[in-house]
Amino acid sequence: MTIQRPRGTRDFLPDEAFQRAAVRRVMQDLLVRWGYQEVSTPTFEKLELFTIKSGQSIIDEIYAFEDKGGRGLALRPELTAPLMRMYVNELQNAPKPLRLHYFGNCFRYERPQRGRFREFWQLGVELIGSEKPDPEAEVIALAHDLLKSVNVPVDLHVGHLGLIRAILGRIPAGDRPAIMRFIDKKERQLLAEKLEEIKADHLGLDELIDLKGRGALDKAMDLAEELDRISSGGSSPAPEDAISSGRQESSSSDLGGSPSSADPENGRSARSDTVGGASSSIREGLEDFGELVDLLDCYGVEAVVDFEIVRGLEYYTGTVFEAYATGLGAQNQVCGGGTYHLAGLLGGKETSSTGFGIGFDRIMEVARVGVERPSPVVLAFVPSVRAEAIEAAKRLRRSFPVVLDVMGRSLGAQMKYASAIGARQVVILGPKEVESGELTLRDMESGAQESLRMQAIEERLCSK
RNA sequence: GCCGGGGUAGGGUAGGGGAUAUCCUUUGGGACUGUGGAUCCCAUGACCCGGGUUCGAAUCCCGGCUCCGGCCCCA
Known part of the structure; x- marks a missing residue:
């Protein structure tokens, strides 16, 4: 018997390889026009780069191995962390903002199916050095234009995590995993029951995730103020607490005996000097988000405001967005991104960045660039x-x-x-x-x- | 990790407990060493892997691998 290629990998014959290169070329030309320079990083990295913010379930999907020197390595499962590692190692003193783009293969040990492979390609950008509405709008508009340039029809949804994190901060840590799960699975009935059970139905969570399209922003503002009133006097945790506890809950399933650092109580006492400004920072976040939505208009980008977008990644902090291609079946999310703070976690100066990744293999199923392979x-x-x-x-x-x-x-x-x-x-x-x-x-x-x-x-x- | 459906030459297929496994196409050679597509001839090339049942297995049974689709998950 002949040797077969490993499961979940693909060979690209001349016609397909040519099409992929053509689509890639169109997109990279556009990236260069927007001033995003290409960089590339190693195919494998230290395992810790990917586990630093993740739990066991994620490690299970990584192609990890030990080299002959006993070093723990991993084939990269995504490219944001490697890029930020590169930034922290070598580019921290470069002029800001830094506009970078990448195209590379990634590896995840998953069950292959349509639009999902064990070796797959991602194309993406990172704009490093700012988190204001302007860079966010630029990045989202760029994602939109990139997909348009290769004729991929998409629905673009943008959301903001500030408010949802604030609300989750007021829910007992042990109940968060179930709630996040219900949000993600769109199990509204179960979500409502659960909120009632733990007496959190007054926090506005179920209303929040229903907020979509026109007017969503104003209503979110109302919810934020209401949240303020409910929590009379300084019990709101700072956003950072909500983030860090969010990380723990999604990475471990046995929260019963997990370290109490996930408990908002601890964060509260440690940050008592900042609590007064916490809820107003939520409002500021929402105001910035509103400005972002206005800016997208200027770019001519149609986007649906959608507070249901939560993204799996724990390091996203504010604006998040996703694009779904029409006509792709189960794996229709072709692009996802947002604003995050990763440099600090990787040992660098705290820096905010905005970026996104596009699932190149998924868009190849619908992308059209209208060029034919020339024959010699x-x-x-x-x-x-x-x-x-x-x-x-x-x-x-x-x-x-x-x-x-x-x-x-x-x-x-x-x-x-x-x-x-x-x-x-x-x-x-x-x-x-x-x-x-x-x-x-x-x-x-x-x-x-x-x-x-x-x-x-x-x-x-x-x-x- | 779960569920369902598949796996016979490079591609597409027929068959099916018993003789040299069918056909189309592709590939190489020739008819045909100064002009392609057609035709003809020749050649190469396969029962996913392992075990079991059997006198005999590509066929039946079990396990595995793998492909497709759907879940779970998705940094």
């Missing part, structure tokens, strides 16, 4: 003038792709081969041509032939 010109020759044929091919290759027979075939067989590989033009070289100094150019579709000098052939075929 065949230079067919009579064996007696092989040396001259090699010389002629060398010259013509400066202008266009040329292939020469290497099978010792007759002229007729070379013509047959040219036809089989779809060559549109054949240049014929034999003793006659060598003598006259003019080559024969044959159009394979019409069968028309003419004698031309080398330069004329170059000009003719280049202009096509």
Whole structure:
């Protein structure tokens, strides 16, 4: 039996490889036009880079291994963390903001299905150094334009995590996993029951995640103020607490005996000097978010405000967004991103960034760029003038792709081969041509032939 | 990790407890060494893997691998 490729990996034959390269080229051209420079990082990294903020369930999906020196390594499961590692290592003193883009393969040990593979490609950007509405709008508009440039029709949803995190901060840590799960699974009935059970139904969580489209923002503001009133006097945890506790709950399933650092009580006492400003910072966050939505209008980007977007990543802090392609079945999310603080976690100066990743394999199922793979010109020759044929091919290759027979075939067989590989033009070289100094150019579709000098052939075929 | 459906030459297929496994296509050669597509001839090439039942398994049974789709999960 022959050796099969590993599960969840793919071979890309010439047609598909060409299409992928064409789509990639269109998108990368656009990225460069927006001033985002390409960078690339290693295929494998230290395992800790990916586990630093994650629990066991995520580690289970990583292709991790030990090298011969006993180092714990991992094939990268995504590219944001490696990019931020690179930033912290080498680019912290570069002028801000930093506009970077990447295209690379990633690996996850998952069950393959449509639009999901064990080796897959991501294209994305990170704008490092700011978190104001302006950079966020730029990044979201860029994501929108990128998808549009390759004719991927999408629904774009933008949300904000500030308020939902504040509300979760007031729910006992042990109940959060179930609640997050119900939100994610869109189990509204179960969510409502659970909120009632733990007497959290007055916090506005279920109302919040229902907020979509026009007017959602104003209502979210109302909810924020209401939240303020309910929690009379300084019991609101700072956003950072909500974030850090959010991390713990999603990464471990046995919260019963988990460290009490996840308990808002601790965070509260440690941060008692900041509590007064906490809820107002939520309002500020929402105001910025409103400005972002206005800016998207300026960019001509249609986006649905959607407070149900929570994203799986724990390091997102404010604005988040996702794009869903129409007509892709179960795996229709093709793009996701938001604003996050990762540099500090990786040992650098705290810096905020906004970025997104596009699932390249998923968009390839619907992307169209309208270019066809060109086939080379065949230079067919009579064996007696092989040396001259090699010389002629060398010259013509400066202008266009040329292939020469290497099978010792007759002229007729070379013509047959040219036809089989779809060559549109054949240049014929034999003793006659060598003598006259003019080559024969044959159009394979019409069968028309003419004698031309080398330069004329170059000009003719280049202009096509 | 769970559920369902598949796996016969490079691609597509027929068959089916018993003889050399069917056909189309592709590939290489030839008819045909100065002009392709057609036709003909020749050649190469397969029962996913392992175990079981059997005198005999590609066929039946079990396990595995893998592909497709749906869950779970999704940094």
